[in-house]
Amino acid sequence: MGIPDGSSLVQMCIVKVAQNIDVLERKVLNLPVSLLKDLLPHLNIYYLDRIETAAATKGISTSVIWATIWRDLDQTWRWRAKSALPNQDWKQRCLERLFHMVIFTQVRRGGSYLSNLSDSSILSMTVKHVRVLSLHTSTKNICRLASGDLRPILSTLEKGVTSLKLLDAKALFKHGRKYVLFVLHRLLDHGSVREVVLRRNPDSSFLSWLMSRRRGPQGGLSVSTAPETSQADGHRSVVDDGELEEPAAKRLALDVEENPEVLCSEFSSFSSSADHCPEGQIHSLDFEVSKCEILTTVSHILPTWLCLHTLHLHSDWLIHEEEMSVLVESLRRLFLNPGCSLTDISISHICGHTHLISVLRACPTLLSLSLEICPPADRNAWRQQPHFTENKVLCLEKLSVKSTGPMTVKCFLPALTWAPKLNSLHMTGIHLSRQFFHTLAGSNPLLKVLKLEDINLADYHQEILHFLEYSVLEELSLKDCRLLDKCTVKKDFLVPFVEALKGISSLQSLMLAQNRLATSAIEIANLFSGCNPSKITKLDLSSNFILPAELLEFAQLLETFRPVQRLTLDLRFNPLDRDPEVKGQALRKLIPYCNILTDDWDSRSTMADHVSVM
Known part of the structure; x- marks a missing residue:
């Protein structure tokens, strides 16, 4: 850290103090507030972290410094929508980003905030602040987490990480599959991960293994009492009850060396004291789904996934009537179980206009629903809208509907009529009617959030x-x-x-x-x-x-x-x-x-x- 030309004596002293903070740490806290404020931006993250508590007692916040570091780390921030983030924990964001950069990519050493810090010291400091762990395509670096020198880092991740993102899961398993599965097993089963985001799904065996983390408060009770015919849309069930009673782990044909307990034994320092490794629970799943996965894996496992709270399904292709009917039937059977915990569903690229009502009929206790709908271009292909049972009252509190084609509000006004607890409504690309605002005023008295986007309101001034x-x-x-x-x-x-x-x-x-x-x-x-x-x-x-x-x-x-x-x-x-x-x-x-x-x-x-x- 050099001293720039033209610096004042005070500035030169501040730089020298920062360079020797290891021996002057206790003494700098006696500095006047103005000098301490000037010193903090020159410290590396290790000493900034150590000093900030004492600085806070003098009324000095380090938030602005952490925000400055974040802008240096995230080179795309200028191109993103800027927003007021007064409550943002900039320190946590910075240290979490630094952890990922050190272990998976490379850190630019331009700023003073990383001076005199080795990669291992940065990892040791930042790992405690990682809440969301993103695993990319760098299998070699992910495998490092299973190595002896980084096992303490993995142990800390188990305690702190609550959300796991596999952003290119297919590439992760091309090399070092055993090591990657071991890391995932430790985080999901021995650790605190309850939320999983999955992109570019790998083979179906891994998806089945992942979704087997589904044990709920009643241990995955059978739903064999459910009738064969769906009450949601009249389609016959395609899910076999016998398969639902069988634990997913038994249906999964993993190679012996990829069995979680075998892996834990192989990496002896992590061996479980119990006879069997625990099986974790995934409460929130956000993943890109294929037609095959809806018709097989998802539809088979959903009815017994009692611990699942949030389900977000994304697809780059249209989910047609057949797949959607299977999914709705699986949801209906899940909600028949009194142990069901699912409250939040989001599904994108649905082909059709009747599925909003079908999902709500199948999931009467659902609290939040978000659908992206692609209505049929041919009006003759539109099916008759299903009806709610008379006096049906929904628990729905939050509804979001985005239409990518011509769709009128008439398609889901019944949902608004029977949702007296609705407090948030977000609609995009919907053709309204005068009845819409009257329905909101009469049926949704608790509405606190209303978001309308790409909707022509020019004819509804009096109704507004x-x-x-x-x-x-x-x-x-x-x-x-x-x-x-x-x-x-x-x-x-x-x-x-x-x-x-x-x-x-x-x-x-x-x-x-x-x-x-x-x-x-x-x-x-x-x-x-x-x-x-x-x-x-x-x-x-x-x-x-x-x-x-x-x-x-x-x-x-x-x-x-x-x-x-x-x-x-x-x-x-x-x-x-x-x-x-x-x-x-x-x-x-x-x-x-x-x-x-x-x-x-x-x-x-x-x-x-x-x-x-x-």
Whole structure:
């Protein structure tokens, strides 16, 4: 760590102290607060970690330093959507990232935060902070975790890792399969992993082995009492009850050397004191599924996977009627078991429009459901929507529906009608009707979060105002909803809209991105006017073609109204670069009242701003 030319005497001393912190550690805590603040950015992560507790007693936070280190480690952060993360644990994120970089890739040694630290010392320090372990294609480095010199590291991972990501599982097993399976066995069965994310599935034997971690509170009771015919959609069950009673481990034909207990014996320092190794439980599974896996592995194991809480299935191909019917039947049989723990289901690329109701009928105690639906292009291929049993009340609290084709809200209004506990609704690409907002007002009185995206709301102004009058929303997001497309005088809607929002005392977040507000964004400032100002703390006005002059007028109003609570204001992807001087004036007026999210977007070199107002 050199001393740059032109440094002051104080700066040179700080650098020298940082270079000799190993012998000066106790003494630096006696430094004045201002000098201690200047010293901390020069320390490596080992001493920054050791000193931060004592620094906190002097009112000094290291969060900003850890955030700076994170930006240096994550070179893609500038291209991602920036958001306010005041509660983010930057230290944990930094040390978890460093662990992965040291053991699986390579660390750039440019920053002072890694000076005088060997790879082994970085691993020993960072491993305690790893909560999510991501295993990539570097089989050689993963096998190192099974080696003698890194067994203490693996032991620590067992205690701390709760989520395991296999991002290219197929490649992991090309070489060193035995070592990889041993590491996975220690983490899943002897460790604390309860969440698994699986991408690019390997052979079916590994998937079966993975899904055998399913023992629930009743030990995988048989569901043989379930009738053969599905009550969900009328399809005959394809799951054999005898197979469900047989433990998955017995059905799995693993080679002897890949048996978990044999592996533990081979790596003697990890041998279990009990006669048999424990069998872990996977509570959350997020994986890419194939047609074959739905029809075989998933459908056979789901009905007895009693400990499963969350199931997310992704696919790059359409899940057609046959596969979906099999999956719904498996879910129905699982939910017939009183020991069922599944509360959260997410499925993507479903071909059809009737499956929302079918899933909810099969899973009446489900709390959260997210579906991505691809409706048939041919309207003649649409099946009749299944009906709920009369007076059927769902436990559903959170619903998300994304349509990639023409689909009307009529397809799932019954779900809203029979879900009185619904508190979060997210819809994308759905054609609404006037009945939609009336249903929300009458049937979903507890709704706190409403997110509508890529939905034309230009014809439903009165219905929106009526709904807001009776709502208890905490978060409202209307993204790319063409709110003002049919307004001759935009104030005619915006003025009562703002007044209605001010009447919702519970509202904390308002997102109006991509609504072509332009000059009308000034009206939104009136949220904070009058004797009953809004209490929102997050306002998203991104991608609305707001020019610097309009932002300045918005800022002047905010300066006049003086919001009681500090506001997080998102201004990204607006052409504020058109007049940097006026932009600067506006931002200076906003800073006392806002945490501003902005960017260095060059509107003149792209067409994105023009597209936003087409």
